[in-house]
C-alpha cells in the first residue's frame with residue numbers, strides 16, 4: 531500500500547467524516563479505508579471523536595478544537611512508529 535495514499539486519507543479524515551469534500555475525494559478516501567485496515571481503524575477513532583466533539587459543541591466542531599485533535603492524533607501516530 532503506497533504510504534502517500536495513507537497520508538492523504540489520514541489528512542482528510544475529518545473532511546471525510548464531515549462530508550466536506552468533492553464526491554471524487556469521498557469515493558477515493560472511502561475506497562482506501564475499505565482496503566487499508568490501519569486507516570480504517572483511524573477513521574473509526576476519528577468518527578468517535580467527531581461525535582463527542584459535536585455533542586459537546588453543537589453541529590460543527592470549532593476550528594481550533596479540530597486542529598488540537600488532529601495534532602494529538604498526529605503525536606499519537608508519531609509515537610507509534
Ligand SMILES: [Zn+2]
Nearest residue numbers: 535536566569
Ligand atoms: Zn491507508
